[in-house]
Amino acid sequence: MDHTLTTTILYDDDEIRVIWAPADSKIVLITFGDAITPAKDHRFFADTPLRKSGTSAIGVMAKRANWYPSENLRRASQIILETIADYETRVAYGGSMGGYGAVKFSRLLAATHVIAMCPQWSIDREECDGRDPGWQQDFIPFMRGMAIRAADVAGDVFIFADSYNAIDDFHCRKIVENYPDAHFIKVPRVDHHVTTVFAGAANLRALIDGALTRDMAELRRIARQIRKSHWRWQTRILQYAMRRFPRLAASYLAGSDNRELLRENWRYFPQLISHIAETAGAPRAVAFYEEHASLIPSPAERLLIGAFLTGVTGARIAIATTHDSSLVYDVSENRAIHKAGPLAPWEFLVEAEFHGAEVTLLATIGGTRFPLSVAEDGSLAFASKGRREGMTFEFLHNEDDEFAIRHNAKYLSANPASSVACDRDGPYKWEMFRFRPFGGPSAR
Structure with a gap:
């Protein structure tokens, strides 16, 4: 007391x-x-x-x-x-x-x-x-x-x-x-x-x-x-083991329920994901990422580990909304929306590409990357013609391991009706996002 x-x-x-x-x-x-x-x-x-x-x-x-x-x-x-x-x-x-x-x-x-x-x-x-x-x-x-x-x-x-x-x-x-x-x-x-x-x-x-x-x-x-x-001692021993006995160390860390130890050693997540995919299967590796991604310190680093997960398991990394949906680019309407469930043939996940503090939003279609920008009405679209605003965004993360997407002092928002627009003055519930795995090898 x-x-x-x-x-x-x-x-x-x-x-x-x-x-x-x-x-x-x-x-x-x-x-x-x-x-x-x-x-x-x-x-x-x-x-x-x-x-x-x-x-x-x-x-x-x-x-x-x-x-x-x-x-x-x-x-x-x-x-x-x-x-x-x-x-x-x-x-x-x-x-x-x-x-x-x-x-x-x-x-x-x-x-x-x-x-x-x-x-x-x-x-x-x-x-x-x-x-x-x-x-x-x-x-x-x-x-x-x-x-x-x-x-x-x-x-x-x-x-x-x-x-x-x-x-x-x-x-x-x-x-x-x-x-x-x-x-x-x-x-x-x-x-x-x-x-x-x-x-x-x-x-x-x-x-x-x-x-x-x-x-x-x-x-x-x-x-x-x-x-x-204490996790500091465990970390030192783990670092030594990762150099000398990587498979054994990965097995130990993957089974640990010590979130502080996992947080301190998030850079070993590629080894853990590989080990889990090899020993327990790709779905378990995807589940490990989803369960522990919040321990990775920033959105850019979460995407980095997510990209590695993609290479190992085939799962894609989506930008998820608070509606349990994903940001998607609809080619037929040339605009970004958000939706849950499988994608139609003309729909593709919106991806993020980091360039230091600046981020580009894009969709990859048939191997070609199409950058998205903010239209005059605030929607996200491919700038095929006409004037569009600049194509870089800021990702601002909070203490709840979510992030807001900002461009020219306006925040990207996913409203319940599936539309997406960069027109809000502040980040509230609909303006918060996170990275999460999406589907398996066949998902686009």
Whole structure:
């Protein structure tokens, strides 16, 4: 359940802001924000899970990617220490730049425990024997000598990072080298996303409990369990498997009900469609596309995968309306309509062809492509004679995985009477479309 946290700004200067969020708890967390989330209002790193768990917190937030200047922290430390004086258990917590802050200032803030996700030791190249420590775009001269030393650190320190990430591994090993009592718990194949993978109230509570009991076996078990259940780790393993064992990996992904994993790996849909068509038949491959096309990020990319589906299964990709019909070009009347069901011999699907941000609508008849444009009455027609407006459109997609088709500030609309016209001022229900499979090899 959520607990109400009343927050107060304890300290504020040009570089950092410190927020106090008291709660009815026996411990206090001292959290440090990362480099990409600057201080804003009373928000601070991990405030949401701490509110859910009802845990008191000090939130230290940087106003830019400054790696928490020591002098500013020293000035803030007096009021922080006065505020948390009654707490015997103080857990410093942060990720990346925030992980650096949690370790670096653990002694200054009298922390009893530190939980740091993929922290840096120093981004001063001169301290790193000339190797690139990363984040050089953020390094400025006043950071020189910023490295974490033994005299900076206090308490039981638990560091979580992916040892396969060479830069993160370097930083963690340098911290352990300078403070040998620190524990480095490896979280492989998640790259620099440990903080994201470990996010959430339940995960944070489990990490705190493990740190307080100093149960290394339990902390490793928790880290392994969290890692393996997160789509980022699954994605890394999947990418490796796709390179080494593509058929096995495609089989696994095709059977996954993890939509977030599928969304992150939509570029593997061609392999999945091929695998499903080969093992379960073309109709099942078409059904897979229809069920999961919304996970593909944009209309152009959905059409790209749809075009591949056409090559594998013979199904065509139609521009579907909210009436469960498809945009169709009627040659006999030289106009676009929308209809459900099979096409007459003189009817052909309206297709979309992307040219960057601009889109052409066309019909392919006997192997020849006929572009469609907006007539004076707003209808879509082949410009065989007379003056027609330009032939490019914009596809504007919404959060419901549909898109509107716009030309010269007017929106294409499919009204219930089967007519189609580009004459509406705004995109409402009749002006929304999506790509969907249409028929099999015999469909035009």
